[in-house]
Structure formats: structure tokens, C-alpha cells
Amino acid sequence: MDHRTGDVRPTALASTRDAIVSVRSLSKRYGDVIVLDDLTFTLEEGTVTGFLGPNGAGKTTTLRLLLGLAAPSSGQALVFGHRYQDLDSPVRRVGAVLDVHDLHPARSGREHLRVLALAAGIPDSRVEEALAMVELEAAADRRVRTYSLGMRQRLGLAGALLGEPRLLVLDEPANGLDPAGMQWLRAMLRGFAERGGAVLVSSHVLAEVGQTVDQVLILHRGRLAASGPLDQLTADGQTLEEVYLAITSKVAA
Ligand SMILES: Nc1ncnc2c1ncn2[C@@H]1O[C@H](COP(=O)(O)OP(=O)(O)OP(=O)(O)O)[C@@H](O)[C@H]1O
Ligand SMILES: [Mg+2]
Structure with a gap:
């Protein structure tokens, strides 16, 4: 960067630091029910973000909106500055695991990955x-x-990693993993972020989240109840679980 061009520096900084995920005033309603209410957050490169909240808080809905699987009622959910469905080669930019029960039951694991690879123009060697x-x-x-x-x-x-994306969106990936799998996942997510990627990972396993993420978003009844670096949220000696329970036990008016 040219330090002599002081005036334009903030702009340059903003453009080189483009958020990988940008959620702005995002709301979603199903009929009369407001499921997401004015959600705003951004995710920068090099971060692992834990997405927390009670059952029904709206985590999966947010991830579905980010991945273009449902449309916002208002607001925006952008990845790399675009709607997911407008990305050129989404599989090479965003790796996602939402519903692991949604896999074709009669295919083998290898076949499943080969179908994904073929559709995205990825060689079988990557499978x-x-x-x-x-x-x-x-x-x-x-x-x-x-x-x-x-x-x-x-x-x-494996499917999410196939296209060597820069963003991973994972809905409760630790669910069902054995201890070795958890350890692998933790290391994989950290390494992914260290190479400049961003991870958004929902979880109910707070002890695991505490070891893996560097920032958290806590969703409560469709609203962002808390967000920020993990070490700041737990700065006064409380555990993540204590912070989480204090926030999510508050009764909304
Ligand atoms: N297609 C839909 N139609 C109507 N309501 C829906 C639909 N999808 C989700 N909801 C409602 O939206 C709310 C949020 O659901 P969501 O699945 O996003 O929660 P979650 O935070 O992922 O919960 P969990 O921790 O149990 O996975 C719930 O009340 C759910 O019933
Ligand atoms: Mg969910």
C-alpha cells in the first residue's frame, strides 16, 4: 500500500478487507411468525465464528438465507458481496453442510462426492x-x-471442502462426531481460518465452541442478543456457558 496517498487509504483498506459474509437488517417471517428480526453482522477473513442460540432461535434459517435456500422477507444476506445464487462458481467459494440426512441414501460416499465434483468441474483426484x-x-x-x-x-x-472454498458454513457439524473427529474438526477449522478463510459454525456444544472459535454470535428468538470476540464476552471470568445461559434465559417482553 502506498502510504503517501493518505487520503484514499481508508477506502483502499475497506476494499481489501471486504467482508466474506455481510448480513444487513435481515428479517424472515413465515406467515405471521417473525423468525429472524433485523439481524446484522459481518464475518471477516481469518475468523471462526460460533453461531449459538436455543432450539428455534433461527440459526438454520439464517444459514439457509445465506446459501440462497430461502429468500429474506427483508434485508440482505451476502457472501463475497453477492447473493449466493449470483456467485459464479459457488462450490469453489462456499462450502456448506446443512442437513446430513439429506444425502442420497443409495449412493456411496465416493459417488456422492463425484457427483458434486462433476457438477462443479472439479477433478476426481480432489474427491x-x-x-x-x-x-x-x-x-x-x-x-x-x-x-x-x-x-x-x-x-x-468432505463435500464442503471439495471446491477449496474460502467460506465454510456448517450447521452443527460436531453433532455425532467422535472425540477424534471433534479434534480433527477443531484443527481443520483453525487451519482453514489461518489460511485466510472464514467459518460460520452453529453448535450447541459450548465446551467445544469455546475451544474452537474466536468470536460468537448469540441468537435469541430471532434477534442477535450478543456478538463479539470470545475473549471479550468471557472477560470477567465467566465461562461461555454462563454468558450464554444468562443471555438466553432473559424473558423477552
Ligand atoms: N419453512 C418453515 N416454515 C415455517 N416455520 C419455519 C420454517 N423453517 C423454520 N421455521 C421456524 O423458524 C424458527 C427457527 O427455526 P431454525 O430451524 O432456524 O432454528 P435453529 O436455531 O436452527 O434451531 P435448532 O437449534 O433446533 O436447530 C422455528 O420456530 C421454526 O419452527
Ligand atoms: Mg438448526
Whole structure:
């Protein structure tokens, strides 16, 4: 950066630091029910963000809106400055795991990944790399209907990593993973962020979140109840669980 051009520096800084995720005044209603109410947050590169909140708070809905699987009632949910559906090659930019029960039951894990790769113009060699990354090679030729929950999570993660994206959007990926899988996931997410990626990961496993993320968003009844760096939220010696329970036990008027 040219330090002599002091006047234009803020603009340059803003453009090089474009948010990977930008959610602005996002609201979603289903009929008369307001599921998301005026949600605003941004995610920068190099961060792992835990997305927390009670059952029904609106986490999955937010992730679905980010991935273009549902339309906002108002506001915006942008990835790399665009709506997901307007991205050129979304699989190469955003890796997502939302519903691991939504996999084709009669396909093998390897076939599942090959179909994804073919659709995205990704070579089969990358399928083998992704299978190895999630340590699913031994089960790769078994039909997905015979997979355990943890194996489905691993397959979902392999699919998300296939296109070497810069953003990972994961809905409760720790659910069903064994301790070794959790440890792997933690290291994978940290490494992903260190290489300049961003991760948005929902979870109810607060102890795990506390070890993995550097910032949190706490959603409560469709509203952002708290957000910020983990070390700031827990600065006065409270655990993440204590902070979370204090926030989410507040009764809305
Ligand atoms: N397609 C839909 N039609 C009507 N209501 C919906 C629909 N999808 C979600 N909802 C409602 O939106 C609210 C938020 O659901 P959502 O799945 O986003 O919660 P969540 O935070 O992911 O919860 P959990 O922790 O249980 O996964 C719930 O009240 C749910 O019933
Ligand atoms: Mg959910």
C-alpha cells in the first residue's frame, strides 16, 4: 500500500478487507411468525465464528438465507458481496453442510462426492483428497444409508471442502462426531481460518465452541442478543456457558 496517498487509504483498506459474509437488517417471517428480526453482522477473513442460540432461535434459517435456500422477507444476506445464487462458481467459494440426512441414501460416499465434483468441474483426484482429509476412505464405497451420523458429518464436510472454498458454513457439524473427529474438526477449522478463510459454525456444544472459535454470535428468538470476540464476552471470568445461559434465559417482553 502506498502510504503517501493518505487520503484514499481508508477506502483502499475497506476494499481489501471486504467482508466474506455481510448480513444487513435481515428479517424472515413465515406467515405471521417473525423468525429472524433485523439481524446484522459481518464475518471477516481469518475468523471462526460460533453461531449459538436455543432450539428455534433461527440459526438454520439464517444459514439457509445465506446459501440462497430461502429468500429474506427483508434485508440482505451476502457472501463475497453477492447473493449466493449470483456467485459464479459457488462450490469453489462456499462450502456448506446443512442437513446430513439429506444425502442420497443409495449412493456411496465416493459417488456422492463425484457427483458434486462433476457438477462443479472439479477433478476426481480432489474427491480422493477430500475423502482422505475426513478419514472416510474405508467406508467410501458403502452406501450412505448404512452410514452412522458421524460418518455422514464427515461426508458432508468432505463435500464442503471439495471446491477449496474460502467460506465454510456448517450447521452443527460436531453433532455425532467422535472425540477424534471433534479434534480433527477443531484443527481443520483453525487451519482453514489461518489460511485466510472464514467459518460460520452453529453448535450447541459450548465446551467445544469455546475451544474452537474466536468470536460468537448469540441468537435469541430471532434477534442477535450478543456478538463479539470470545475473549471479550468471557472477560470477567465467566465461562461461555454462563454468558450464554444468562443471555438466553432473559424473558423477552
Ligand atoms: N419453512 C418453515 N416454515 C415455517 N416455520 C419455519 C420454517 N423453517 C423454520 N421455521 C421456524 O423458524 C424458527 C427457527 O427455526 P431454525 O430451524 O432456524 O432454528 P435453529 O436455531 O436452527 O434451531 P435448532 O437449534 O433446533 O436447530 C422455528 O420456530 C421454526 O419452527
Ligand atoms: Mg438448526
